[in-house]
Amino acid sequence: MGEYFLFVESDTPFDEGMTLPGIDEGEILVIRSARRKRNISAYRQGGRIIVSIPARMSKADERAIVPEMIAKIRSQEESKTPTEQALAKRIDELLSELAPQITERPVSVAWRTMRERWGSCTGLDQTIRISDRLKLAPDYALDYVLFHEAIHLRHFDHGAEFTELLSRFEGSELASAYLDGYEAAERALAEPVELKKLRTK
Ligand SMILES: [Zn+2]
Known part of the structure; x- marks a missing residue:
């Protein structure tokens, strides 16, 4: 509707x-x-x-x-939007480079309309979904979310192992600032x- x-x-x-x-x-x-x-x-x-x-x-x-x-x-x-194939390829590159011990690869990576989250990873069927709000985001912000979700292929929670792996991503502060700023702007532009x-x- x-x-x-x-x-x-x-x-x-x-x-x-x-x-x-x-x-x-x-x-x-x-x-x-x-x-x-x-x-x-x-x-x-x-x-x-x-x-x-x-x-x-x-x-x-x-x-x-x-x-x-x-x-x-x-x-x-x-x-200007990366294709879903490009997202899958990028996840493969990020894991190979930053977390080679994670050998799992997602079965599918898809854009989704998500307002509350930036991405999700379903451990059971190895599916990653990325918020369509990132379609025009700078590479470093998109990479950060892709890498975060890709780590979930192996580690389901945000525990010590997860945090250690995520910290290997350089520029995570910049990426977090972008995502926080985006959310702040969304709230400011609320209906x-x-x-x-x-x-x-
Ligand atoms: Zn997470």
């Missing part, structure tokens, strides 16, 4: 939220701006895509243009109160 928010930024009359067909992931925020006469812009802000359109744009035009803008943003992001009233079913 799609979640689609219509948020009236300017003094234009209050509008009803609606659901757009074909949009079924993440949050889309459409801002009708009185200041914008002609320009349409779209950009990513945390987990959201914000589409800014002129206040006077018709509903029909909005329905046509918003999905187009979203598709454009997603395809741009997709082209405005007005949006909650407009959420559609």
Whole structure:
């Protein structure tokens, strides 16, 4: 089920939220701006895509243009995102280099929509999942999470052995700072109160 928010930024009359067909992931925020006469812009802000359109744009035009803008943003992001094969290869490299005693390799590595965690490793079926919030992250932050989850292939908890292995990753402080900063920014950009009233079913 799609979640689609219509948020009236300017003094234009209050509008009803609606659901757009074909949009079924993440949050889309459409801002009708009185200041914008002609320009349409779209950009990513945390987990959201914000589409800014002129206040006077018709509903029909909005329905046509918003999905187009979203598709454009997603395809741009997709082209910069490492493939799941690349993630698996990177895990192999990190383990070979930093923890050669871990000979296990994941059966699969997959991107997942995860808001509460950066990654997960299921010891039982050797599956690693990485939060899609890392799709555009710098290499050192992604590597740090990949290595963390890869150590879990052998060590299920965060005990002494786990910690020793993880400490072999250089730049873990920088990576932690990036991840903490990302989470802080997400909290700061938390859904405005007005949006909650407009959420559609
Ligand atoms: Zn862990």
